[in-house]
Amino acid sequence: MALMDNTMLGDLNERSREVFRQIVDAYVETGEPIGSRTIARRMSEKLSAATVRNVMSDLEDQGLLVAPHISAGRLPSEKGLRLFVNALMEVGDLPHAERDQLTKNCERAGYSLDEMLGEATSMLSGLSRCAGLVVAPKTDGLRLKQIEFVPLSPGKVLAVLVAQNGSVENRIVDVPANLPTSALTEAANYLNTQLAGKTLDDARLLVARERDRIQTELDVLSANLIDAGIATWAGGVKDSSLIIKGQSQLLENIATIEQLETVRRLFNVLEARDQMIELLDVTSDAEGVQIFIGTENKLFGGSGLSMVISPYQNAEGSIVGAIGVVGPTRINYARIIPLVDYTAKLVGRLIG
Template identity: 55%
Template sequence: MQHTPRNFPQHRPVLSELSSRSREIFRLIMDTYFETGEPVGSRTLSRRLGQLSPATIRNVMADLEELGLLFAPHTSAGRLPTELGLRLFVDGLMELGGLTDEDRAAIEGQCQAIGRSMPEVMEQASTMLSGLSHAAGMVVAPKSERPLKHIEFVHLAPGRALVVLVTEGGMVENRVIDVPVGLPPSSLVEATNYLTQRLAGRTITTARGEIVQDLESQRAELNELTRKVVEAGLATWSNNTGQGALIVRGQSHLLDSVTEIADLERVRGLFSALEAKEQLLKLLEAADAAEGVQIFIGAENELFGLAGCSAVISPYRDSQRRLIGAVGVIGPSRINYARIIPMVDYTAKVIGRILG
């Protein structure tokens, strides 16, 4: 939904400023809209409320429309919330939302990082958010290196070895490298000991220059084959650090909610735009500007507004409160905000705690 009221009010209303009757009717319109996605008429509301006539409800709906909170998509049709109306309703939820014990346990279990690589944890978190929200789950993976605890070279096949890095937070990263054919196992052990000693508690970026200088000045007591293993490992890893990545899972949930071809193309365009590096950076900037959850409804954000979508995004940070990445959910404007807002917030906290 991309509607913006034509007579945008100078003063942005808040729920507390509405009368109790207006609040009740507005809440019921929102509940019905989230259930069906269809315009809500006065007769439907009258039947659900019981004590108010359709005429009385129409008067209240007209007042809410004048405030810019509702609009009529067609003549004589019911009313739908505007983006301002959605924002007003969502802001009222921010302090009410909570998670069940089952949701908390599911998030904790799915995000456990022990013995798993960073890509696996990010993939699982994105898939989990999609499954729990029935929308598209999104994770912006870490854009910076973590201090290392251990590095190891493991023989795979003639001319191939696996580099295994374990961070201080317990995350595991793997890369396959080319090594000299016929390399003895002792060279892999020696390369492991050499780099572990020099990298423990440091990132590859901070230690790489010192190691390269050590190798070039012949201070390193390594044979030629072991030296090649060390150089191959450094080169492979240095080319893959600090890049960041966007993982989106459950796109089908969002595509299934689209009923018109034009909207389908806009949603596809959104996913294409998300793959662009500049959009990745914009997401991180938006997350960094918030201490907690941020909600983008339609045209409030250019990226999501083009597709008529909403997004709930929360940053995750390390123990020094530095931004690492972000998690979120993208869905139609009538996603279950009351459930998704605390879910995204809790997932961000769990991931931040895991990454330390």
């Protein structure tokens, strides 16, 4: 792809590149076909509309522009957008204010993994004006490494469960207000002795099988605490699951019935969660942000929408999930790419 982009870019002189860049910028702003007069007014070099029209004709012959229906204007093709993203676009840094907003909101989202991921997805949707989506980590087959109970306030305890792959799950557990710290210590010691190296399914079976014996070895409160500590994690995300926020963003700027039907078809795909786990497969063999423009994204069946997505890693550097956005092909790639990149790194840091 890169070699093809460089070859195609080499075929464009500086004037053609500038005209093409202005067409893409105008398309991102309006979503409408752009005419030669509009581009001539936007150019830094003073050119006549006729000259711009000739350049646009050449770009269309190269497959970089298309003429929708009978409109006199032109739009960048998927091939053109790919060239722009790969070879012409300048990606800046995410503004510090947005970094701080993302970080603070995700850190304040609570101790639950799914709450943090939900907040990250909502923030991503709001800042990008696209639908945000995240594939949550699998916990099926996850093996426990260490368990701790941390007192928060009377009647509230934080259960911290660390897996052997480095992922951490935190849940708040309700306990009697007068529960002694020694009971928490006993419960953690027992669990670390009995459950280290075991999967969550193993842990649930062990607790169920030995509940009576636990209640005789420890006091009733500790047994309840053990049960609650395991149950809260087991009640979380068991298999890879999908969180989607901001689908309504896709309904903005719908101009035709055909576009509306496209978005409706996409909604049906977004609801098919078993299919959406394929998003993780898309990113599992690559690093960093990936961009799928229009029909490049086979998962959406040529819906004419784009997806910008990045994998995120656990503390051991293993890819455990993916987060990104889905929107029209005219999304602001230069702004959204660093937004997705930072969010993925933030999520990885918080789960680690």
